Amino acid sequence: MTEMATDVSQTREENFPSLEATTIPKLFQIRVQQFGKRTFFRQKHKGVWQRFSYDQVYGRVKEFALGLAKLGLQFGQTLAISGENEKELFWAEYGVLALGGKAVCLYPDMLPNEIKYILQHSEARFLVAEDQEQVDKILAIRAELPLIQKIIYWDPKGMWQYDDPMLMNFAELLEIGRVFARENPDFFEASIEKVKKDDIAVISYTSGTTGLPKGVILTHANLLDNAYRVAMSVEFKPFSQYLSYISPAWGTEQICGVTLGLVVPFELNFPEKPETVLENIRELGAEILVFGPRQWESLVSMVQAHMLDAGPVRRRIYEVGMKVGKEVARERTEGQKINPIWKVLFPLSDVVVLKAIRDNLGLKKAYVTVSGGTAMSPDIFRFFHAIGIKLRNLYGTTETGILTQHLGNCFAPETMGKWFRSHPDFGPPLEWKLKDSGELLARGGAGFAGYYKNSEMTKAKLEDGWFLTGDAVTMKENGELVFLDRVSDLRRLSDGHMFPPQFIETRLRFSPYIRDAIALGDASKPFVSALINIDFDNVSRWAERQGITYATLPDLSQKREVIELIEGAVAHVNQLLEPKSQVKRFVNLPKELDPDEAELTRTRKLRREFIEDRYKGLIRAIYEGESEFCFELQIKYRDGRSGYVKNNTRINFCQGGEVQ
Amino acid sequence: MKVDRISLLFKQVMALTEISLAIYDGEIVSIIGPNGAGKSSLLNCLNGFYKPQTGDIYFEDKRITHLSCHKIARMGIGRTFQGIQAFLGMSVLDNILVGRHIHMKTNVFQSFLYWIWSIKEEVHHRDVAEDILDFLEMAPMRDAIVGDIGYGLRKRVDLGRALAMDPRILLMDEPLAGMNVEEKEDMARFILDIKEFRKIPIVIVEHDMEVVMDISDRVIALDWGRVISEGTPDEVRKDSKVINAYLGEAEH
Numbered sequence: 001m002t003e004m005a006t007d008v009s010q011t012r013e014e015n016f017p018s019l020e021a022t023t024i025p026k027l028f029q030i031r032v033q034q035f036g037k038r039t040f041f042r043q044k045h046k047g048v049w050q051r052f053s054y055d056q057v058y059g060r061v062k063e064f065a066l067g068l069a070k071l072g073l074q075f076g077q078t079l080a081i082s083g084e085n086e087k088e089l090f091w092a093e094y095g096v097l098a099l100g101g102k103a104v105c106l107y108p109d110m111l112p113n114e115i116k117y118i119l120q121h122s123e124a125r126f127l128v129a130e131d132q133e134q135v136d137k138i139l140a141i142r143a144e145l146p147l148i149q150k151i152i153y154w155d156p157k158g159m160w161q162y163d164d165p166m167l168m169n170f171a172e173l174l175e176i177g178r179v180f181a182r183e184n185p186d187f188f189e190a191s192i193e194k195v196k197k198d199d200i201a202v203i204s205y206t207s208g209t210t211g212l213p214k215g216v217i218l219t220h221a222n223l224l225d226n227a228y229r230v231a232m233s234v235e236f237k238p239f240s241q242y243l244s245y246i247s248p249a250w251g252t253e254q255i256c257g258v259t260l261g262l263v264v265p266f267e268l269n270f271p272e273k274p275e276t277v278l279e280n281i282r283e284l285g286a287e288i289l290v291f292g293p294r295q296w297e298s299l300v301s302m303v304q305a306h307m308l309d310a311g312p313v314r315r316r317i318y319e320v321g322m323k324v325g326k327e328v329a330r331e332r333t334e335g336q337k338i339n340p341i342w343k344v345l346f347p348l349s350d351v352v353v354l355k356a357i358r359d360n361l362g363l364k365k366a367y368v369t370v371s372g373g374t375a376m377s378p379d380i381f382r383f384f385h386a387i388g389i390k391l392r393n394l395y396g397t398t399e400t401g402i403l404t405q406h407l408g409n410c411f412a413p414e415t416m417g418k419w420f421r422s423h424p425d426f427g428p429p430l431e432w433k434l435k436d437s438g439e440l441l442a443r444g445g446a447g448f449a450g451y452y453k454n455s456e457m458t459k460a461k462l463e464d465g466w467f468l469t470g471d472a473v474t475m476k477e478n479g480e481l482v483f484l485d486r487v488s489d490l491r492r493l494s495d496g497h498m499f500p501p502q503f504i505e506t507r508l509r510f511s512p513y514i515r516d517a518i519a520l521g522d523a524s525k526p527f528v529s530a531l532i533n534i535d536f537d538n539v540s541r542w543a544e545r546q547g548i549t550y551a552t553l554p555d556l557s558q559k560r561e562v563i564e565l566i567e568g569a570v571a572h573v574n575q576l577l578e579p580k581s582q583v584k585r586f587v588n589l590p591k592e593l594d595p596d597e598a599e600l601t602r603t604r605k606l607r608r609e610f611i612e613d614r615y616k617g618l619i620r621a622i623y624e625g626e627s628e629f630c631f632e633l634q635i636k637y638r639d640g641r642s643g644y645v646k647n648n649t650r651i652n653f654c655q656g657g658e659v660q
Numbered sequence: 661m662k663v664d665r666i667s668l669l670f671k672q673v674m675a676l677t678e679i680s681l682a683i684y685d686g687e688i689v690s691i692i693g694p695n696g697a698g699k700s701s702l703l704n705c706l707n708g709f710y711k712p713q714t715g716d717i718y719f720e721d722k723r724i725t726h727l728s729c730h731k732i733a734r735m736g737i738g739r740t741f742q743g744i745q746a747f748l749g750m751s752v753l754d755n756i757l758v759g760r761h762i763h764m765k766t767n768v769f770q771s772f773l774y775w776i777w778s779i780k781e782e783v784h785h786r787d788v789a790e791d792i793l794d795f796l797e798m799a800p801m802r803d804a805i806v807g808d809i810g811y812g813l814r815k816r817v818d819l820g821r822a823l824a825m826d827p828r829i830l831l832m833d834e835p836l837a838g839m840n841v842e843e844k845e846d847m848a849r850f851i852l853d854i855k856e857f858r859k860i861p862i863v864i865v866e867h868d869m870e871v872v873m874d875i876s877d878r879v880i881a882l883d884w885g886r887v888i889s890e891g892t893p894d895e896v897r898k899d900s901k902v903i904n905a906y907l908g909e910a911e912h
Contacts, residue, residue: 046790047753047802157795160856276800 017232019425022197023220025098027262029192032058035265038239043087044272044280052087057094060087060174062188064095067177068126069187071150075100075194078122078203082106082115082138083130085244085257086270088154088170092128093248093258097220098188100195104203104215105248108134114213116141121215121453122203123147128170131155135167142166197221203452204251204398215452216398218254221426225446226401227259229420233407234368240287241365242266245277245295251398252372256290278302282362289369293376296391297510299361300383304512308541321353325386333385333411354387363389370394370405375483375503377510378413385411393417395483399448400467403430404481415480416473422446432475433466438498439487440473441466472500494526499581504528504573505606508583511569512538516593516600518611519583520619529585529622531615532566533593539565554590554647563588563652570654584654585622587629589615590647597635622651661706661829661861666715666725668701668885675701676712677885683829683861688851690864690872692896693882694905699865700742702882703831706863707739708732719829734762738827742834746817748807755806755817756792759824760785792820795857796850812843819850823858830854830862836871844868848875873897881905 395416396402
């Protein structure tokens with residue numbers, strides 16, 4: 001251990017708010033009593049936004065819970081939920097929590113074999129599924145799920161011909177609940193009282209990039225602890241418009257939507273369909289948005305794509321406006337003094353350009369915007385700050401909860417912000433330390449409750465009560481955390497230097513001209529180089545404007561001008577890296593990386609080993625210092641036929657990248 | 661619906677000769693045949709565009725042979741057309757509302773005033789239209805202009821407009837023409853859904869044999885204006901008369 005354990009909250013004497021409740025159902029009940037007629041949920045139905053007051057939500061949640069109790073769900077048993085974020089999903093979750101049950105949410109696009117494992121492992125007794133698509137997935141594997149008693153669906157479309165006795169309409173279950181409520185008027189309220197703060201609320205399955213998914217236990221205390229960490233650090237206006245978009249299968253939404261939504265509280269809005277999210281954000285004037293970096297990236301590329309199509313005059317106005325915005329934002333993000341001229345120009349460019357962009361993206365009213373999950377490209381981060389959106393990075397793990405976020409007025413793009421404080425009622429203060437490898441260890445708060453039915457793995461991840469995050473980070477002197485990579489993903493060059501390949505790849509990808517990038521370098525290689533998959537759409541558009549003629553992607557990728565263009569992008573990323581981690585050589589691949597050829601996963605993640613094997617001849621040529629390589633590759637077409645690509649590929653040296 | 665020995669004559673050309681057929685509740689019937697066999701003419705007779713010179717057509721035990729097409733439409737015979745017949749300049753939602761017009765009761769003056777009855781009626785029709793949008797998975801694009809959306813989606817708007825009439829039988833003229841494989845699969849699924857959900861019979865004129873054979877309960881083959889074969893998809897597929905009509909008579 002290189003550093004002493006560091007207590008995050010030096011200001012212990014500070015006042016903490018008193019907790020209103022220590023379980024989610026209790027807090028839910030309190031909010032309903034406080035705000036009865038106020039809007040809690042909002043969802044578009046038949047093209048019109050429908051409101052649901054606290055009383056109405058309470059009614060549905062109660063009916064659902066009682067219906068489920070009548071069907072036989074016992075205290076501590078599991079309900080699985082599979083579907084998009086809609087009101088029924090939240091009714092079901094609040095309902096099962098009130099019964100003292102466990103909720104397990106599934107990603108709507110999960111495959112049957114993944115679902116099977118999770119349902120078996122979590123011992124799910126009932127399943128709430130959105131529609132025919134979700135129901136069909138479960139019916140296909142039902143023989144292997146003997147514990148499942150009923151599948152309850154809320155969208156009856158396409159289900160008219162299903163007469164399986166295992167299926168039940170959501171409305172039917174609510175009716176059963178209403179009848180049960182008449183016979184047992186106090187059952188629901190009594191049940192809420194039985195739930196204790198250390199009971200399991202949610203099992204959140206972490207996507208297993210290696211091996212089977214692990215079920216992280218989130219107790220009521222865990223969820224509330226996390227929600228209070230945020231609520232104590234960010235100034236929320238009560239009843240802010242929150243758009244629930246990220247899936248509750250991910251712990252972040254369990255904290256932000258399900259729990260923080262009650263703590264603050266928020267008005268929870270559900271998008272009509274996943275593809276209408278952008279439209280819905282605008283209609284609602286969403287005030288609080290928590291997205292993954294991918295979603296923020298897609299907003300930026302949408303603006304950039306629109307601007308590529310705009311006329312020269314408009315584009316010029318946009319560029320000037322953005323320039324002013326970026327300069328002014330630099331004072332905030334980088335903490336540098338800026339030339340006052342930019343501040344003088346700012347109000348004008350705000351009115352002409354920046355406000356219009358905010359409005360178009362529907363971010364006019366957004367005052368808490370958070371990017372959670374993996375590291376985000378600083379350029380995207382700066383983009384949002386330039387248009388006046390104070391985007392904040394959030395860092396955490398499902399096991400320990402959220403740990404750091406840009407708080408107050410610090411927005412350094414390369415950091416994940418400062419440490420949260422945890423409410424003392426949930427446990428000791430948050431603490432961290434770093435191992436020699438750069439790995440972050442954390443403890444405190446309600447703490448890591450373990451993996452469900454996997455004590456071995458739980459033990460492996462704990463070291464004297466410290467949780468091993470597996471993330472390589474550095475801590476800046478001002479207490480901000482910089483996320484580099486997963487420790488297991490850092491790679492060692494032949495001279496022992498550790499470099500962060502994903503860090504390099506993410507940042508290369510932000511160039512509009514680069515679609516994918518693979519950073520090369522391992523113990524047999526003395527320096528870092530990169531394989532680059534150009535973004536054909538954007539590069540071809542650029543080439544047309546420059547008057548460059550080309551035939552196909554292989555031809556375009558090897559044009560001298562295009563290589564210079566990419567070299568510029570690589571040099572930009574190199575500035576962010578220490579010299580030994582910089583990319584010294586790169587190659588523009590003459591074909592696109594393709595999931596159909598197993599080079600990418602379906603979610604467009606790189607399959608590194610496969611790629612390195614496939615292109616091994618090219619990679620050898622790079623490290624032998626050749627300037628050109630002719631490679632042949634078998635490729636598969638969509639329709640299953642296959643063919644050969646044969647191409648001369650140029651190997652490019654970066655400026656200042658000569659290797660001794 | 662019953663067709664009793666109808667014949668249709670264009671000047672000297674016999675387009676349809678003594679055709680008799682029946683369409684039963686809740687079935688999908690496909691009419692196939694080579695080009696010029698009389699498929700579309702038959703469909704046009706069913707919804708009153710063409711008037712057969714002889715023979716009769718009955719719908720729900722009423723003779724409709726000589727009724728005008730708008731009266732036939734009001735009786736509950738809906739249809740979609742070849743190509744795109746939607747209003748390109750209007751939104752998806754408005755196109756579907758157009759299909760509701762036969763059910764609209766307020767007159768021009770009431771609409772101008774836009775008082776209780778017209779508001780109520782508009783809400784009701786919008787409600788029905790939204791159900792159809794949801795059914796066809798087009799709800800998120802309700803405000804898109806039809807001219808801006810893809811061909812496969814425009815065909816779906818066409819279908820939506822026909823459904824908006826609340827038809828008791830649906831006639832579809834080449835619903836799959838010009839679509840790619842994915843769009844065809846979608847449309848085939850919607851056709852099956854309509855049968856399941858609305859429980860109405862559907863008559864399809866279509867060239868795409870693969871889909872026709874997959875989704876039809878019954879197939880009727882025409883050639884030179886006559887019914888040459890009728891039965892389940894399998895029976896028709898194996899019928900030598902049908903094979904000959906498509907491939908030409910074998911040399912003897």
